[in-house]
Amino acid sequence: MNLSVTTKPSCTHTKLQSNKFAERYIPNRASSNLSTGFEKLEEDKQLLNYAGDHENNSQLFTSLLQTQLFNTKSQPTENILKYSQVPYEKENKSQSNFSCQEFYSPLKSHRKIPKSPYKVLDAPALQDDFYLNLLDWSPDNLLSVGLGSCVYIWNASNAKVHKLCDLGYNDSITTVAWSQEGPHLTVGTHQGTVFLWDISCNKLIRSFAGHTGRVGTAAWNSRIFSTASRDRSILNRDIRSPSEYISRLTGHKQEVCGLKWSFDETQLCSGGNDNKIMLWTPHSNSPTAKLSDHKAAVKALAWSPHQNGLLVSGGGTADRTIKFWNTLTNEQINSVDTGSQVCNVMFSKTTNELVSTHGYSMNQVVLWKYPGMSKVATLTGHTYRVLYLAMSPDGETIVTGAGDETLRFWKAFPSSKCSFESGNSLFPSFAELR
Numbered sequence: 001m002n003l004s005v006t007t008k009p010s011c012t013h014t015k016l017q018s019n020k021f022a023e024r025y026i027p028n029r030a031s032s033n034l035s036t037g038f039e040k041l042e043e044d045k046q047l048l049n050y051a052g053d054h055e056n057n058s059q060l061f062t063s064l065l066q067t068q069l070f071n072t073k074s075q076p077t078e079n080i081l082k083y084s085q086v087p088y089e090k091e092n093k094s095q096s097n098f099s100c101q102e103f104y105s106p107l108k109s110h111r112k113i114p115k116s117p118y119k120v121l122d123a124p125a126l127q128d129d130f131y132l133n134l135l136d137w138s139p140d141n142l143l144s145v146g147l148g149s150c151v152y153i154w155n156a157s158n159a160k161v162h163k164l165c166d167l168g169y170n171d172s173i174t175t176v177a178w179s180q181e182g183p184h185l186t187v188g189t190h191q192g193t194v195f196l197w198d199i200s201c202n203k204l205i206r207s208f209a210g211h212t213g214r215v216g217t218a219a220w221n222s223r224i225f226s227t228a229s230r231d232r233s234i235l236n237r238d239i240r241s242p243s244e245y246i247s248r249l250t251g252h253k254q255e256v257c258g259l260k261w262s263f264d265e266t267q268l269c270s271g272g273n274d275n276k277i278m279l280w281t282p283h284s285n286s287p288t289a290k291l292s293d294h295k296a297a298v299k300a301l302a303w304s305p306h307q308n309g310l311l312v313s314g315g316g317t318a319d320r321t322i323k324f325w326n327t328l329t330n331e332q333i334n335s336v337d338t339g340s341q342v343c344n345v346m347f348s349k350t351t352n353e354l355v356s357t358h359g360y361s362m363n364q365v366v367l368w369k370y371p372g373m374s375k376v377a378t379l380t381g382h383t384y385r386v387l388y389l390a391m392s393p394d395g396e397t398i399v400t401g402a403g404d405e406t407l408r409f410w411k412a413f414p415s416s417k418c419s420f421e422s423g424n425s426l427f428p429s430f431a432e433l434r
Helices: 034-041 054-070 087-095 100-106
Strands: 121-122 135-137 142-147 152-156 161-166 173-178 184-189 194-200 203-208 215-220 223-230 234-238 245-249 258-260 268-272 277-280 289-291 297-305 310-315 323-324 331-337 340-347 351-358 367-369 376-381 387-392 397-402 406-411
Touching: 142 173, 152 173, 161 184, 184 215, 184 223, 184 367, 203 376, 223 258, 234 258, 258 297, 310 340, 323 340, 323 387, 331 387, 340 376, 340 387, 351 387
Parallel strands: 173 215, 215 258, 297 340
Antiparallel strands: 121 406, 135 142, 142 152, 152 161, 173 184, 184 194, 194 203, 215 223, 223 234, 234 245, 258 268, 268 277, 268 297, 277 289, 297 310, 310 323, 323 331, 340 351, 351 367, 367 376, 387 397, 397 406
């Protein structure tokens, strides 16, 4: 802001025309006798050279302030009380050592991850078999687990347990999988039969045939679900169709033990005991890609909910790596040696992290930060291979199962803000079950 006087200096006392105050940091001029100040300037020949016209009054006024404040009559090299905008280049140069992130990024919150499970449940007859999938968590907060020939449903909201079915002595449960769009549960068996249950009324809707070997894994895609078997085939089934299956996918040379549909339901990935990963689409019976970089069976498969086309896989004992794939280009992005058999992998719903469970020889649960793959936490407690993994609907809790016949619940990730209505806790307080 330029400070200027609109009239020539006068020897007579003039009254200020207004009682307005100057801008911040500028002293108030109302209490100063400016006429007296200008009279004193008449004695200074150096300053009189600037009194010739109207425009030089601002310089006179500046010199007066210089004299009064600093007790000197020398011309200031820089107007200290004059406000001017900092040139753009100078402003950028003065701030070049700082980044916008330093000023505006929020403080990092270091969450504490409990290293011990907050709940442990007994799971008698939970099989120690790498090729099975006996644990799954529904969107309605129901946990299904296959124990021997029985399927049990544990309600996480009230901790009630009930037996859904019992196959008897002639068969056993090999896989369970929940639909994401309804109260439907698929149950695969050792003899190759697949049962479809409606849990809302505890009713068996129908059974499906088609496999000649045990059904080790299943995956849902809206009203279609896929099952994979020891007979090396994948069957796509539509619950609205009277047929046993609508398509058969063949390509693996050994048992298919991993199966996952992408979140956009456009790609199906399968992993087999032949160390291969295959990618399928709903409109073709032939694989669109074959990924063969693993050196052991591939059971652990997971799609990223945050990035389209990002697939993660884990290899068995002879491989021990977690690999990342871009399924849009069918290229491997990264590979991490975990030092142990990889049984499961799963992305967090709420953070850019993932969890892996391991068998020979560490029997641990590891949380990783993606994409750097630095370890966030290592959770131990199981004494056998951690073969089974499921995640709660709000993404906060994971449950793991092992051949030590226990289920362990871990607070692994931050919960989603809008998972449940306020007051409806995922796990209300209740007596420990073990």
